[in-house]
Amino acid sequence: MSKLTNKQIRHLRGLAHDLKPVVIVGDKGLTESVIEETLVALNAHELIKIKIRAEEREEREQMIEKLTQKTKASFIQRVGHVVTLFKRNKDAKIALPK
Known part of the structure; x- marks a missing residue:
């Protein structure tokens, strides 16, 4: 995937504002099942x-850092304990500005 521009990152931050976390990394840390669940969620939603x-x-x-590497997703932002990731699907769901 090509690198996102600042304009695209701002656009994605705006879209992510109302989203609720769909994956929670608990006490056991970053396990393989958490990485798998993240990939499933990224494939379903992109953001x-x-x-x-x-x-x-x-x-x-x-x-x-490990999660973005393992999933090959783009880091969008982190606010406190919540991180936003984006990964483009083959059939794009989110239109990105140029």
Whole structure:
């Protein structure tokens, strides 16, 4: 996937504003099942929010980094414990500005 422009990221942030987290990373951390569930949600919606229940900021950042690498998704934003990811599907659901 090509890199998103700042304009596209702003557009996706706006779309994500009203979304609720569809995946929650719990006490066991970033397991294979969490990564699988994230991929399923990304394939279904393209743009999703994930709640990460890790107290340490450093630990959350590492989980976000690993999750974006494993799913090949684009990081859109992080607000507190909630991260927004985007991954373009073959049949695009979200129209992105140029």
